Amino acid sequence: MYHKLKADLQAGRFAPGTVLKQKALAEHYQVSRIPVRDAILRLKNEGWLTDHGKCGVAVPEFDANEVEDIYLMRMRLEPLLQELAMANLNAEILGRAEDILIKMASDGLTAADIGELNWQFHACIFRAAARPTLFSMVEHLHRQCQRYIGYQSLSLNYQSRSQAEHHALLNALRKGDAALASQLLSEHISEAGQALVRFLR
Amino acid sequence: MYHKLKADLQAGRFAPGTVLKQKALAEHYQVSRIPVRDAILRLKNEGWLTDHGKCGVAVPEFDANEVEDIYLMRMRLEPLLQELAMANLNAEILGRAEDILIKMASDGLTAADIGELNWQFHACIFRAAARPTLFSMVEHLHRQCQRYIGYQSLSLNYQSRSQAEHHALLNALRKGDAALASQLLSEHISEAGQALVRFLR
């Protein structure tokens, strides 16, 4: 139930602003209201739903200010996590990261696919830091962004540029150039954020 | 129910590591398991409970690594938010912040009281940034820390030093010295974090 509703939200099958009622969801997914309530609680915490006054939940509208804040946070936290990871990077990890980049160059990927692979690429590096709390937070912020990028073709337009940045980052990591790697990641996030905010305004 | 369980967790009435079962909680609080489930879901997201295998939830053990990560994040995010707030600060806001500092000097405050007032002081400034998403995140990180500071007398030992730092910060904000205010806040967080990590190890 939770997974089905989340999938529908991720696929954009409910327009932003739509108000969802427990009873209606229960009937739609052929379950009782108990699992619906659980799912709603979880999805509210993940940012896929918001309270709608005292009754009902709504699919959040696109909010450029929210995106701006999330990208600001990512710019501060992801380079930090990457720096902490650098000491533990090795050829195997970097090889796996490159494999993901190769997959990202495939044809027929949806915006959601690209978003997921993009996260897998960075996560692969971040995980080496062995910092579960910081990692979870960064993952949470990434996934909040996916709500926005799933909808539009922006990620497809920026795909070639993004790939080039990924390869440049990978090279810096291979060389062990921490300052360059941090700067490249920061710019990578900044550009994606600015493009998304421009698109929303 | 949610509020009662949270209060008990905040007051440290369940030792870290304790495993809690829905049925036991339901009987203890004289409610059915449905509100217990809701409360558990919410408290897991707030960091007051964690999953315990496939069955039950546990009161999390104290984890110095988690604290270290949270303070690292706070050091990156709070100065950012404060900088964004500075343009909108005025005498009224700064006056309210000072009022809170005066309350913090009262006698007979518990560690939890001081923690709450400490947050109110900074929140009062942060709110001026009018950045709800960033603010929520910073608030979330603050409240995660309260789980640790509620337990021990550390906050009481650092109270006078902390107050001095608060006043220095307030002065920098009054003067509009952004660089100094950021630096003071960063150090303020860093010192509190280091003290807490030292205590836990």
Added chain:
DNA sequence: CTTATAAAAAATGTATACATTTTATTTTGG
């Protein structure tokens, strides 16, 4: 016609009962 109040409808919160899954115990074979 607008506003305030009252009744009706709808939505959420909670209790009880049952189903499914997980964990603990016992039994059996080596």
Added chain:
DNA sequence: CCAAAATAAAATGTATACATTTTTTATAAG
């Protein structure tokens, strides 16, 4: 005696039924 499988117990997940709260609609007064 130990390990693995089977059984019993316990815990969580879910459905139905009812209680409380919120929202909407209808009604009446100004």
